[in-house]
Amino acid sequence: MISLQARVEPSKLMGFAAPVIALALTVLAGLILFALLGVPLDKAFYSFFIEPLSSTYELSELGVKAAPLIMIAIALSIGYRANVWNIGAEGQFILGAICGGAVALFFYEIEAWYILPLMVLAGMLGGMLWAAIPALLRTQFNANEILTSLMLTYIAVLLLSLLVNGPLSDPDGYNHAESRMFHAAATLPIILEGTRLHIGAPVALLLVVVVWVLLSRTLLGFALKVNGIAPRAGLYAGFTQKRLIWFSFLFCGAVAGCAGLFEVAGPIGLLLPEISPGYGFTAIIVAFLGRLHPVGIVFAGLVVALSTLGGEAAQINLNLPLAVTGVFQGMLLFFLLATDVLINYRVVWRATGSRA
Amino acid sequence: MAMRGITKAYPGCLANDAIDLKLEAGQIHALLGENGAGKSTLVKILYGLLQADSGSIEWCGKPVTIGSPASARELGIALVFQHFSLFESLSVLENISLGMAVAANRRLEDKIIEVSSRYGLPLDPSRQVYTLSVGERQRIEIVRCLLQSPKLLIMDEPTSVLTPQEVSDLFVTLRRLAAEGVAILYISHKLNEIKALCSEATILRGGKRVASAIPDEQSTRSLAALMMGDEIEVPERESRTPSNKVMLQLDNVSLPATELHGVPLTDINLSLHAGEIVGIAGVAGNGQDELMQVISGEVRLLNEHALQIDGKPAGALSPGERRIQGLCTVPEERLGHASVPAMTLSDNVFLTAHNRTGLLTGGLINKTKTNRFAQKVIEQFNVQCNGRRSMASSLSGGNLQKFIVGREIEQQPSVFVVSQPTWGVDAGAAAAIRKSLQAMANAGTAVLVVSQDLDELMLISDRIAALCAGQLSSVYLTTDMTVQHLGLLMGGASISEEATA
Numbered sequence: 101m102i103s104l105q106a107r108v109e110p111s112k113l114m115g116f117a118a119p120v121i122a123l124a125l126t127v128l129a130g131l132i133l134f135a136l137l138g139v140p141l142d143k144a145f146y147s148f149f150i151e152p153l154s155s156t157y158e159l160s161e162l163g164v165k166a167a168p169l170i171m172i173a174i175a176l177s178i179g180y181r182a183n184v185w186n187i188g189a190e191g192q193f194i195l196g197a198i199c200g201g202a203v204a205l206f207f208y209e210i211e212a213w214y215i216l217p218l219m220v221l222a223g224m225l226g227g228m229l230w231a232a233i234p235a236l237l238r239t240q241f242n243a244n245e246i247l248t249s250l251m252l253t254y255i256a257v258l259l260l261s262l263l264v265n266g267p268l269s270d271p272d273g274y275n276h277a278e279s280r281m282f283h284a285a286a287t288l289p290i291i292l293e294g295t296r297l298h299i300g301a302p303v304a305l306l307l308v309v310v311v312w313v314l315l316s317r318t319l320l321g322f323a324l325k326v327n328g329i330a331p332r333a334g335l336y337a338g339f340t341q342k343r344l345i346w347f348s349f350l351f352c353g354a355v356a357g358c359a360g361l362f363e364v365a366g367p368i369g370l371l372l373p374e375i376s377p378g379y380g381f382t383a384i385i386v387a388f389l390g391r392l393h394p395v396g397i398v399f400a401g402l403v404v405a406l407s408t409l410g411g412e413a414a415q416i417n418l419n420l421p422l423a424v425t426g427v428f429q430g431m432l433l434f435f436l437l438a439t440d441v442l443i444n445y446r447v448v449w450r451a452t453g454s455r456a
Numbered sequence: 457m458a459m460r461g462i463t464k465a466y467p468g469c470l471a472n473d474a475i476d477l478k479l480e481a482g483q484i485h486a487l488l489g490e491n492g493a494g495k496s497t498l499v500k501i502l503y504g505l506l507q508a509d510s511g512s513i514e515w516c517g518k519p520v521t522i523g524s525p526a527s528a529r530e531l532g533i534a535l536v537f538q539h540f541s542l543f544e545s546l547s548v549l550e551n552i553s554l555g556m557a558v559a560a561n562r563r564l565e566d567k568i569i570e571v572s573s574r575y576g577l578p579l580d581p582s583r584q585v586y587t588l589s590v591g592e593r594q595r596i597e598i599v600r601c602l603l604q605s606p607k608l609l610i611m612d613e614p615t616s617v618l619t620p621q622e623v624s625d626l627f628v629t630l631r632r633l634a635a636e637g638v639a640i641l642y643i644s645h646k647l648n649e650i651k652a653l654c655s656e657a658t659i660l661r662g663g664k665r666v667a668s669a670i671p672d673e674q675s676t677r678s679l680a681a682l683m684m685g686d687e688i689e690v691p692e693r694e695s696r697t698p699s700n701k702v703m704l705q706l707d708n709v710s711l712p713a714t715e716l717h718g719v720p721l722t723d724i725n726l727s728l729h730a731g732e733i734v735g736i737a738g739v740a741g742n743g744q745d746e747l748m749q750v751i752s753g754e755v756r757l758l759n760e761h762a763l764q765i766d767g768k769p770a771g772a773l774s775p776g777e778r779r780i781q782g783l784c785t786v787p788e789e790r791l792g793h794a795s796v797p798a799m800t801l802s803d804n805v806f807l808t809a810h811n812r813t814g815l816l817t818g819g820l821i822n823k824t825k826t827n828r829f830a831q832k833v834i835e836q837f838n839v840q841c842n843g844r845r846s847m848a849s850s851l852s853g854g855n856l857q858k859f860i861v862g863r864e865i866e867q868q869p870s871v872f873v874v875s876q877p878t879w880g881v882d883a884g885a886a887a888a889i890r891k892s893l894q895a896m897a898n899a900g901t902a903v904l905v906v907s908q909d910l911d912e913l914m915l916i917s918d919r920i921a922a923l924c925a926g927q928l929s930s931v932y933l934t935t936d937m938t939v940q941h942l943g944l945l946m947g948g949a950s951i952s953e954e955a956t957a
Binding site: 313317318319322325326329330332333335336337338340 | 752753754776779789797798807810
């Protein structure tokens with residue numbers, strides 16, 4: 101009989117091993133799924149995991165997909181460390197795109213160097229504004245931020261749809277639900293010729309370093325961690341919980357808004373009703389897969405971006421529905437939560453019948 | 457009832473090692489031991505909450521297996537827990553009927569009244585539990601057990617929450633039960649109680665049965681030696697002459713209850729002088745937590761002048777700002793309040809020490825300085841651990857408490873306020889902590905100790921007061937005070953009332 105026995109101390113090894121085990125189990129379960137669907141396994145494996153890594157262009161696409169995931173996940177991880185459950189990064193991402201994009205469209209006549217920084221600033225402020233709402237409701241009325249931030253996401257989606265159908269739509273666009281294309285001065289510089297890789301990737305890596313220092317070396321980072329694992333000890337130490345909630349939300353809002361602006365000013369180049377394949381939600385998986393640690397999140401972001409690209413490739417090569425990406429990401433989170441048990445428990449074999 | 461060779465191992469420790477225990481009808485038997493000696497484990501096995509790894513239990517001469525608390529109750533074993541399991545918003549009657557899985561009706565109500573009057577446990581079945589004192593709540597638990605007419609009654613540290621008067625009432629009840637033939641297993645580490653009540657004692661130490669004794673034939677000192685292993689150096693009473701300088705002043709501090717069933721603080725006045733130890737006695741749940749939060753700054757006061765540190769208004773300051781002013785505090789709860797369980801000792805030093813000791817340089821945590829500070833606390837206060845990288849949760853209660861108290865003392869506060877400094881701490885650590893409090897006061901620090909342990913307060917404090925239902929009594933010189941007087945104060949009476957009565 102298999103049973104679980106509590107460990108005296110949480111296993112450090114398993115802290116690292118659990119995500120790897122979860123990943124292996126996901127691949128295994130995925131292959132079983134493909135086998136049941138009658139898809140040739142070698143071809144499926146190649147489409148999913150090899151093809152997206154096979155050329156410079158494919159690798160650059162990995163960077164394009166991973167950058168927003170890593171940015172948002174890093175920002176979310178700060179709040180999650182502090183027990184602030186912001187589920188609404190998707191909405192903050194969209195508001196960033198709306199506000200930054202609106203700047204590009206408003207200054208459509210002007211082509212100047214300052215347009216892009218202005219867009220970034222507006223995007224960050226937009227994301228912060230959207231994040232400030234659940235922060236205010238939580239700190240003033242103790243409203244559950246999981247619900248408020250999640251619901252605001254749907255409002256953001258509809259707001260974007262309203263705007264691109266109305267005030268921000270292309271005047272020469274024959275009532276298509278899209279804005280004008282941003283001109284060159286309102287588009288992100290490409291850092292690798294011939295690809296779509298934009299400055300979002302280096303910004304994400306910079307953010308990783310900044311947050312790492314913040315969490316490991318500053319009083320603020322220390323306060324965030326204490327508030328997450330022992331809130332009463334935080335109060336005793338003199339950390340103000342409300343301030344930490346505000347910081348977590350505003351920081352994440354700014355970063356998610358910036359990521360949203362990068363997406364429309366980068367790969368997309370205009371405002372559309374659907375600008376995100378769910379980056380804000382997928383980033384939650386990335387944050388946990390990466391153990392809420394900046395470096396872990398980089399790897400997790402790459403793995404999850406790979407599964408997105410793999411899903412697209414599988415759609416083209418194998419005629420599988422795009423939902424296969426969601427299935428993979430769902431299984432990954434599922435197995436991760438399951439293997440987390442191994443951190444605090446060990447699996448032991450016990451002869452049956454020795455205990456009632 | 458007899459238990460033979462009971463052994464129970466947890467991962468990392470052997471909680472019970474081949475323990476034998478024998479009880480006869482009508483006997484009050486003491487189970488004596490330090491915290492962590494294995495008393496609770498043994499009782500849980502007897503009550504069916506845990507299964508022994510090996511060993512056997514005999515009941516009325518027949519071997520039995522006790523698989524669950526329900527089967528224990530069927531045999532006639534009843535247990536009064538240290539922590540009550542009562543629903544605050546239900547009535548006494550409803551709580552008792554819940555435990556017995558029968559509907560609350562007239563017959564049960566009559567039975568409750570009958571049992572409670574027969575054993576001198578006055579109880580009104582229709583009262584809501586949250587309106588009752590701790591002593592009254594304990595009566596509910598006892599009556600609940602007695603309704604099942606048990607043959608064996610187990611009491612797990614029943615007096616830790618009672619005033620001295622309530623304790624003597626409880627003893628009368630227990631003696632009557634024993635006279636009627638009920639066997640009582642009485643668990644405690646308070647030696648004078650055991651000497652007063654029990655006819656036989658089994659002493660546990662480190663999971664082993666070290667001795668059986670007749671408490672009457674032993675002195676408190678020899679019992680303590682059996683319980684703790686070797687003789688320990690106990691602090692002596694010291695006399696001090698405190699200065700006239702008031703370091704901490706509370707003026708008419710009132711605070712409405714912050715949560716449901718919380719205790720409001722009413723008009724608390726207190727002056728704490730440099731170089732003295734003031735003790736605040738009181739049964740748990742009479743506003744100690746609230747008072748500590750007001751003093752530490754976790755709860756701010758609207759009137760900043762109501763609390764003054766060294767003559768400066770501080771009622772609106774945060775805990776960090778108060779530390780800079782010289783006020784360091786230690787809350788009651790060690791894990792999760794005074795320390796972060798899942799952080800290292802170094803990080804736990806940084807938690808409170810960064811305000812006063814410059815552990816931040818240029819906005820960044822100075823790891824070298826923090827580690828040095830942690831190392832100093834560990835060495836100065838003889839904290840047994842695997843170095844400063846150990847998790848706070850991996851330390852034993854006594855060692856963690858030494859570490860926490862040490863962390864605050866090393867910051868050299870001018871006012872030091874500590875709650876339950878030795879609660880659940882082994883005797884050696886308790887002695888060390890008390891000595892360091894005395895040393896601080898001798899060096900001129902103003903020390904305030906909030907404690908439920910009357911012996912401790914009588915030993916170390918220069919002046920003493922009691923907290924009852926959120927109100928603080930006048931402060932008396934400890935030398936003018938007896939435990940009986942203090943007990944009355946804890947019950948809410950003032951000395952003058954008692955004198956006229």
